[in-house]
Amino acid sequence: MALNKKPIRGMKDILPSEMQIRDYVIGVIKDTYGKFGFTSIDTPSVESIANLTNKQGGDNEKLIYKILKRGEKLNLADAAREEDVVDSGLRYDLTVPLVRYYSNNAAQLPSPFKALQIGNVWRAEQPQKGRYRQFMQCDIDIFGEPSNLAEIELILATTTTLGRLGFKGFEVRINDRRLLKAMAAYSGFPDEVHDSVFITLDKMDKIGIEGVEEELLKNGLERETVEKYLELYRKLGQEQDGVAYLERELEGLLDTSVLEGLREIIESVRATRSCEFEMVFDPALVRGMSYYTGTIYEIAIPEFGGSCGGGGRYDRMVGKFTGNEVPACGFSIGFERIIMVLTESGFQVPDKPRKKAYLIEKGVGGQALCEIIAKAQEARKEGTQVLVARMNKNKKFQKGQLQAEGYEEFEEFYKEALKN
């Protein structure tokens, strides 16, 4: 078989110009989250297939890269199903591995535990522009903090990071799963249709309230219930203070702490944010993952079509590993989308070092070469980036290439000149 130059379908080689931006963004992320007390951790890219297919990952579980058993454990002849031949897979997100990590290492971790994890995940999705089968995620999570101090800190840390990267005018939208359920119950939807109702509600942004109405009716839901439900949303659209309106409407259907909590998060973030953005209550925000148990939130940036990160509270996932529930709350930033916007907008990494190229004629060696290298070593020690290279036959083309890489100063060394 011939060797194949192309990366495997749906994955990509990262060129130096993009890599510079990625490294810079990761640096800003680590520094900013660090100031909020988040500590970096890492988990293996490979997880047991049992952990990856336990319904924590929703539809992502259909997209797993599965890894073949090895050695005696593999018996292809008798294999009937995929489960017979695989024992592990590549992680499709960072949340399941993180919760496993916390469950495994809690005794050695402080409480609350504030984790930052940046790493690749893999999903065998249909490739399309800007969507790859290997991509980087960047999550912060807090374990052991039941109060909404967790949400406030997560939102502040994430928005501070975005601000430092030059984004502005964005919006953080927040809602609560328990509120979603209370609104559905208030309207008369039975429990078992809630998830289906929320899937439709989630499209409000795209299809409008009329589209939502149409789809709910098409799904066979009672017209009266649908009308009562959407009337709530229509009224909310007219109210100045949506939280207060719902406090009145849903009285008795919802623990008062839910709406009080939302109000406190919104007000605290508004009062202490470190850059310009809107913090808004969005009663139609759904977020797909079924593991959320309380608050949910996401970020919308005008430069992006849709959301650029989000998260929520998931107080029951640790219990699935350990039997003991631990409050947990996270925020994932849309790393690849940020990189795409910065790359396409011609973003230049600040504070690049001074860059010099030494071009040495072929044949310069011995003592003369030593002197040139020693000079380069001196300049490097002083902080200059120095490329030492042989002069190519087409020197003009070589210099052009190097200029494109940011080299602005050149020194040339010839055999003859050095002999003198």
Add this chain to the structure above:
Amino acid sequence: MALNKKPIRGMKDILPSEMQIRDYVIGVIKDTYGKFGFTSIDTPSVESIANLTNKQGGDNEKLIYKILKRGEKLNLADAAREEDVVDSGLRYDLTVPLVRYYSNNAAQLPSPFKALQIGNVWRAEQPQKGRYRQFMQCDIDIFGEPSNLAEIELILATTTTLGRLGFKGFEVRINDRRLLKAMAAYSGFPDEVHDSVFITLDKMDKIGIEGVEEELLKNGLERETVEKYLELYRKLGQEQDGVAYLERELEGLLDTSVLEGLREIIESVRATRSCEFEMVFDPALVRGMSYYTGTIYEIAIPEFGGSCGGGGRYDRMVGKFTGNEVPACGFSIGFERIIMVLTESGFQVPDKPRKKAYLIEKGVGGQALCEIIAKAQEARKEGTQVLVARMNKNKKFQKGQLQAEGYEEFEEFYKEALKN
């Protein structure tokens, strides 16, 4: 199936204390190699199975994590061999992906191209202390530089990095594949036994010259040839200038540029090194990979048992992808061993930020909470790391944990005090 808290066999969770050291080391590596003009790149973790099993990887090809085909391409019922059910695998090193990357993107890369790649690789080896099935490699490579300027720059960059990490008194050993072959030919070994002879020679460090003699004879090689071969090594042990000795002995059997090149590398590195280390000629150095075509080298650090990185010239691998050979030369640093030595020696990351913890009594909310968070935001802006957390019931234990994380300053906020 119950969820499993443990990482998958042979892989590990990285705790915050180790992660701090890893992040620091990666920072030093990127900064130092950057000064030498190496640019960061990245390749997917997954490669096509054809590229991974094309005999570039030697024994590592037996250790590949193979990935199951997906969708219609997978036909388990008719599958007889592994090749029928897999289409890709996890990379076992960074060299094969890098050469594919260079072959794929050369038109967009400068010449010479100096690449830095830091990333995980996977090998299904028997786990043992300090050896994991997922581990990080850190390689620098130069494409398009036929002269030994490549080797000089690679060795200087690598040793400068080690020096900045506090290592000293180490040794860089260098040899050349062509010299190894000339010495074997000089002694009378036919071409077809050279690889087997080198496998034995490679054990010189462990079993001594007598051990090598014994094994070569046991392998059925002629006593006379073995004696002539080992006599060369015995004499080399007594010579002050081994290179000069071999220039005399091997005259006519080896292109003179090989030994001249080695001498030039050794002398240039000695003259321009930026920290204390020995640069020595080691005619018994073999290095396992069959793709090397010229110089080979490795680093030995007294704190480690064996080698802590190495590399060499491999001028023929690009040709396997593109049909056109391009000079290539690389140096891989033993990242995980460096981390292990630093971790075990109690290494402390320098220049950590000032760390403060604000502990807030349960029930403090509203305006009072806003004021505390605003104060934290101010301190963060000035560069202090501030953890804002609820006070646990056992405050003393919580503070003890935080002290272990490096928090030395505490501020406590109570409901009552704030009301005044």
